[in-house]
Amino acid sequence: MVKLFARPLPIDPVTQKANAINIFSIGKPYMRAFHFSWLSFLTAFTGWFAIAPIMPAIKKDLNLTVAEVGDSNLTSIASTIIFRVIIGPLCDRFGPKRIMAALLVVGAIPVGLSGLANNASEFITLRFFIGVIGATFVPCQFWTTQMFSSSVVGSANALVGGWGNMGAGVTYVIMPIVLEGILSRGVSEHNAWRIAMVVPAGLCLVVGLGCLLFSDDCPQGDWSRRGLSIEQTSKYDADEVYNANSEKNNATKVEKSDAASIDSETNVPARTAVKNPTIGTFLLALKNPNVIILMFMYACSFGIELAVDNVIGYFFYEHFALSLKNAGLIGSLFGLMNLFSRATGGFLSDYFYQKAGIRGRLLVHFIMIFLNGIFLIIFHFSLTGLNQSIVILIIFSYFTQACCGSVFGIVPFVDPTIVGAISGLVGAGGNVGGLIFTGVFKAYSHDTPAAFLVLGGVTIGVSLMTFLMKIDGRRLLEIRRK
Template sequence: MVKLFARPLPIDPVTQKADGINLLNFGRPYMRAFHLSWFSFLTAFTGWFAIAPLIPTIKEDLKLTTSEVNSSNLTSIASTIIFRTLIGPLCDRFGPRRTMATLLTISAIPVGLSGLVTNANGFITLRFFIGIIGATFVPCQFWTTQMFSSSVVGCANALVGGWGNMGAGVTYVLMPLIFEGLKSSGLSDHASWRVAMVIPAGICFVMGLSCLLFSDDCPQGDWSKRKQQQIEEIHYAENEKTVEVHDANKATKTKTTKDDDNDSIISEKSPKVHTPSRPTIGMFFKALKNPNVIILMFMYACSFGIELAVDNVIGYFFHDHFALSQTKAGMIGALFGLMNIFSRATGGFLSDYAYQKRGIRGRLFVHFLIIFLNGIFLVAFRFSLNNLKDAVIILVIFSFFTQACCGSVFGIVPFVDPEIVGAISGLVGAGGNVGGLIFTGVFKVYANNTPIAFMVCGIAVMVVAFMTFLIRLK
């Protein structure tokens, strides 16, 4: 059973992973990694989407056209596709802690240099390099996968992913307030948005150092100390070397095997372990040969991809469609991202609960239901735009299902092929960014009729939902 406040934290004796979650615990290694993973991803979002809430001001200051703004949205997502694909094997090789720290510290540089931009080409190029920080999603999910067992990994991944994605909502609140504060101090609009960008850059840099100094990669500590083993189903081999273990008080014999890594004896009641091969580029090809990976990439494209596309346009859409101020539109736009405080976690929790009741079939059914409802309410949003109140209500509902779907997707990912979780996480994550690129393109095509763009996205999501029935997992 999923325990969100487990005391003491139950640990699987074989995998050494946590069988529960205690949100009030910050101890190493399990819950420290848990909290740093989501807060690192949230911090990354403050850098990745720092520009979006300030688009009305930036557009006017740089004399940008709507097409150029949409092109910059596309490039900020396109670069993330490349780096999310590469980051998976790097997590497998160097561990999530170093990978996360490196991404945050390096990406802080282009975020901080945003104030030097003077024209459209520079702005579009800058957003390409800022997009690198979006790859932090992969070590975020990989980290908790190393720390938590299969019984709670869906919930753990959903919590850290959702709370990290909440960074988009935080940014929609934070950046306009910083901008207004700088204006109140006497700076012009031209200077205020440029100085404001230094804040998220500094936060990203400090968070990167914190990951490196105050956390662990896995239950064993540093990635180099991990046991190079992953659990498989229990089975017996006739040629297995056996030894007789005599209990001082019992005259029974137990079939055992020797663990060469720690010179310990493993009971026949324990699962047999397998030593995976050293991470290589071949992991990509192995993962891509698995049709389940391709399907999950489509699924994540229609969940996180939708989230990325909406994050880029929602503030400006409310500003333009309802003639709201930049700050007020940002506050409403923030609702979409802030729903992640529980929505993505709910998707992961429901996935874990269904798994306990019906196995992997339960996970798949929950996922189908969530993604299909996601599509329905995206279409409904198109017809809710006659007044602000209705639009906000449907925005909140479709944001819940969009983000819950992200959680249900990554509740399935660890079961595809445990030997290459990092590579699969990277590819599925990249699928989300491909979806973001495609759906951002839809918003660009329908730039003069954004409500239609929401309806097109919703129809596409409903169609893809039926691919759930093509997934085959043991």
């Protein structure tokens, strides 16, 4: 199983990537990048979804209609699609650290300015620009892909993605408390929510600057040094990794030409030149049917997560006539499940990869996405009582998020030469799904339980596309011809 507490970190002598994880370390370059990737994404979520937990207060103050609330939710997700597609190739060119920092700092501006909205059109416009911060998912996943080898990359991606997504749950806890605290100081309802929005904006600025100043892009340090040999760089902490030269000497000797092209343990290209990002990069990625399928898969996992994050607190507030604080606490359960749910999708993907190769990853993914659809349908029938609704909410949130982890356990194997572009496209597929499913919730705004039934049916249908995928020449089910 994946080593989560390895010390020192074993390093692959060919790829220079870490073969294990130590979540209690903050050493450079590997674990420092690991922790900044999830912390940055979590902080981005606090800005991106800060409005959702206090939407009832905003709706009342700005006299928004149900349709206008739905439009604002759609807008905040729609804009992220554009930015995610652009950000992937930018990561390939400039490295994840600078792109992550830029997104947080730039995204903090519309988050902080959202309190200036006085009507629906201004509010919706600001939510459009807040959407830029949702693109932080791409450098988050790209970063750990650069730092960790194929044997643990699924777990690393799932951990940072899941802990980052947990920001939605954290926001559902924090923002109602912040709002109540401001109101208790005698501030009017008109001004309280506006002041509250300064908190996530400030967090984005602080973490963005910290990310830029205190982390590395890749094992060699700065992105400009990527591809240098171990002997050419001294960026390792002595107590953080095995001595690279001694490990190299103890490793099985192979010809350099073979070592440079194939990772003997995983049969995945180990040191493949990354193509410069161009329009052709996107076209090359889109010509691969696996990329298209993964975009659908991510639409039915992360896309569902985005759509539910936007409505779940307000739904419990309305459906069960709860207080804003209690509805927020229940809504937070959905996001807080990311503490371990997405990670288990990555762990299981890595574990079965070691047992059965890429077919193991495909099997885990199919199980996760299929059960995701099943429990979304069950949730529709559980809404007759609060307690049972909460239980099923927790179960379907687990499979929704674990499915996100299993998707990005597959992504690095589709085409290692354009991982950034593929990550961007698959990530954008998640946002397209979020946009579509948020539209479903808007269409069923007067019958929200029916929307969950629709989401479940679509997800079950998409899960069957797993059998069409062919990675490294292997399918989940292979028909042997005599």
